[in-house]
Amino acid sequence: MMTLSLPLPDVPARRALPVLGDALDRQKDIVYLDATAHSVLNPPSATGIGCWTVNPYVGCAFGCAYCYARYAHRYVMERAGAPNDDALPPWLAFERRVLVKRDAPTLVRQALASRSTRYRALVSGEESVLVGSATDPYQPAERRFRVTRGVLEAFAEHPGVRVNVITKSPLVARDVDVLACIASRGAVTVHVSLITLDRALARRVEPRAPTPESRLRAIERLAAAGIHVGLNVMPVLPGITDDPAGLDALLARAAAAGARDVGACALRLQPAARDRYLPWIAAEFPELAARYRTTYARSSHAGERYQAGLRSYVGRIAARHGLVLREYGRGEEKMRVERTSAQLSLGI
Ligand code: SF4
Numbered sequence: 001m002m003t004l005s006l007p008l009p010d011v012p013a014r015r016a017l018p019v020l021g022d023a024l025d026r027q028k029d030i031v032y033l034d035a036t037a038h039s040v041l042n043p044p045s046a047t048g049i050g051c052w053t054v055n056p057y058v059g060c061a062f063g064c065a066y067c068y069a070r071y072a073h074r075y076v077m078e079r080a081g082a083p084n085d086d087a088l089p090p091w092l093a094f095e096r097r098v099l100v101k102r103d104a105p106t107l108v109r110q111a112l113a114s115r116s117t118r119y120r121a122l123v124s125g126e127e128s129v130l131v132g133s134a135t136d137p138y139q140p141a142e143r144r145f146r147v148t149r150g151v152l153e154a155f156a157e158h159p160g161v162r163v164n165v166i167t168k169s170p171l172v173a174r175d176v177d178v179l180a181c182i183a184s185r186g187a188v189t190v191h192v193s194l195i196t197l198d199r200a201l202a203r204r205v206e207p208r209a210p211t212p213e214s215r216l217r218a219i220e221r222l223a224a225a226g227i228h229v230g231l232n233v234m235p236v237l238p239g240i241t242d243d244p245a246g247l248d249a250l251l252a253r254a255a256a257a258g259a260r261d262v263g264a265c266a267l268r269l270q271p272a273a274r275d276r277y278l279p280w281i282a283a284e285f286p287e288l289a290a291r292y293r294t295t296y297a298r299s300s301h302a303g304e305r306y307q308a309g310l311r312s313y314v315g316r317i318a319a320r321h322g323l324v325l326r327e328y329g330r331g332e333e334k335m336r337v338e339r340t341s342a343q344l345s346l347g348i
Contacts (some may be wrong), residue, residue: 020080024100028337032059032141035099040107052122054128056147058099060135062168062209065280066235070094071272091243091276098141105150112158128162134152138169152178154247159185166191166232168209170218175226183227191234192219197250198240204284216257223258233264236310238295239300257323263326264314266302280341
């Protein structure tokens, strides 16, 4: 997903970073910090992602072992000189120190109302916007701060805007009214991420993320409201979630719940994800540790044969369950995971 060898894009990185304020709240072991941003709409040219992006939060309490977005949080915290009183390692601070961009709805509203040529393609729907490229926009913080909802409401004021949301949380269904409003005059797609139906396994891999069943119910609720919902089986974890029968059952359940399409890809391990994931594999799945070290020793990708086999299999089962297979490797999601960590950090 990320490499450090590519040059920084020609944009004022520091200016794009949010400024940290006081702690807004605490929830068990999570601290929410106020973050004031200059802007929250990241253009495709700044991030290399093939669409605009908005991330209402920095950090994510769901804590997936494979998450590639940890670098973005570290980048902001270090440059902001944020105190680390508990001496949390950066990978854990990502999950326990969540930055809240409370002014994001206002910033989006001001940007879209400015009539600046900069936002013309976004307002007209010529270009789309992805909500949640480096965080989950419906993580627990959203229940109390409602920043994502505010951002969607700002988009809803402009007919023709095309919005894509990616989340693991059923909380997205709370905003079905706003999503339906955007969809009625523009376009909305919600991609619900779910990599396994096995609740115990999901808990090991994505310790604080909502259960598989609750995500399926979210698909159902959104689909029932006429929202275009897709399934994200990303990433497929070699030796852990790639059991053919398990994938087949997963696609069957998603299709039955109302998902229209599916995207799937094998785990990619760029440095920011590797530093967390490989030690986690050694602790949780020691029998796979050598295989992972070998597979990802020289590349961030799983082997070509593995990827081709996965593509072919998911294509067959998608067709069997009436799901459109999103062509992974082209478009927004490929771009999303292949940018450098420095570039990604500009998309926060
Ligand atoms: S839900 Fe997404 S952003 Fe949050 S930890 Fe998991 S992969 Fe990272």
